[in-house]
Amino acid sequence: MSDKALPQFPAETSADGAFVRQEYSIRDRITADGSSGFPAEAGRYHLYVSLACPWAHRSIIVRTLLGLEDTISMGVVDPIRDDRGWRFARGEGHDADGVCNFEFLSEAYLRTDPSFTGRYTVPCIWDRVTQRLVTNNYPDITIDLETQFTALHKPDAPDLYPAHLREAIDEVNALVYRDVNNGVYRAGFATGQAAYERAVDRLFARLVWLEDRLANQRYLVGDQLTEADIRLFTTLVRFDAVYYGHFKCNLRRLVDYPNLWGYARDLFQRPGFGETVNFDHIKRHYYMTHDAINPTRIVPKGPIVDWNIPHDRGTHAR
Ligand SMILES: N[C@@H](CCC(=O)N[C@@H](CS)C(=O)NCC(=O)O)C(=O)O
Structure with missing residues (x-):
């Protein structure tokens, strides 16, 4: 585990206070033919996600839509992140890390590169064979699931990147x-x-x-x-x-x-969308993690929104 303190405000800002997103730092690719050194194989990779995180959520949806649940295992971090970064909560009702028994996601990053100085972000993919992270670059993750794992997709899987x-x-x-x-x-x-x-x-x-x-x-x-x-x-x-x-x-x-x-x-x-949405994790993560924005960490009760109201999409021209 790292004792490196992370700022509570996960942002770098420019002179006029504009948020500047950090660069990605682990960018290997998984390929169908294995030419990258990381071949698309069943049972080899583990996807670390937070159910709160929109970037990670993309990979959860794509994994589900393509029927890759048995091919790529998935671990969910606790929604509350403190200055030690994402953590795997232990005990009843919590998901321990089933792969390396990590307590903090930082351990996966530091085992990959002991001199890693970036942020310990989700989503990221762990390789059981080389015992390291392959990527934490979220745009590549979904594209690789869609285009490099095709031989392992379920039979009626949609083509999400035609x-x-x-x-x-x-x-x-x-x-x-x-x-x-x-x-x-x-x-x-x-x-x-x-x-x-x-x-x-x-x-x-x-x-x-x-x-x-x-x-x-x-x-x-x-x-x-x-x-x-x-x-x-x-x-x-x-x-x-x-x-x-x-x-x-x-x-x-x-x-x-x-x-x-x-x-x-x-x-x-x-299928694949609503079932992957966890409003409890979403609300607790945002309202309880950014102390500079919400120092009381009070999580609002609302809003009350009914996501199951019927829609008329697909019935007219559209
Ligand atoms: N890795 C991407 C995006 C992923 C991302 O920002 N994930 C957030 C959660 S929504 C995270 O893990 N943050 C941890 C941190 O900044 O310490 C980036 O660097 O912009």
Whole structure:
């Protein structure tokens, strides 16, 4: 275990208080042909996630949709992170680390590289053969599950990153990442008024853009579910519960956008989505971990939102 103290405010900020996301640091790839040294094999890899984390949530959804649960095992950290980083809670009702019996996720990072000085983030993938982390780069993780593990997908698995849509998916992903996925963090972790307002304005302008786009089509790209939808979903599902209040993204709620709200429910109500959402972990993590934003660590009781209200997606033109 490391005793390296981590700042409670997991953000670096620029001179005007804008949140700057750190660079990724472990970036090996898993490949179908094994040319990277990490072949896609059943039973070899272990995915570490937090159910609170939107970046990790993408990999949980993709793993489920592709039927990779028996191929890639998964470990869930405790939602409350302190200055020692993510931890595997022990005792009844908790998930101990079933692979290396780590107490802290930092142990996986330091066993991979004893001189590692980055942040101990989820998601990350542990390799049982080489006894090290392969990657903590979340955009690569889902793409590799989709494109390199195809021989191990369940028979009717969807193609979430189809070759003919890749360019369009990448384009939408870049905008959604900048303004929405990372935009909520830029708003929430800003330490200056102007930087905060800039992030909020960009975020809500992009939500209007998405609302319009989803007026005439059921999915973000093409006429099928893709990686782009999964990336947007994990931010939308947290929006009213944590980003609206805790991160001050409060011009409007998700439920105020008819198309986005219907779209989010359409996804939530499918296998692989709603069952992977844990609002208890989400709310406790955000409200109890960022002491600079919520020093009392009080977790709000609301909002009351019914994610199971029927939606009309797929019934009209879209
Ligand atoms: N690894 C990515 C994103 C993943 C990420 O930020 N995960 C968060 C949870 S949502 C985390 O594990 N944070 C731990 C920390 O910063 O100490 C990055 O560096 O931007």
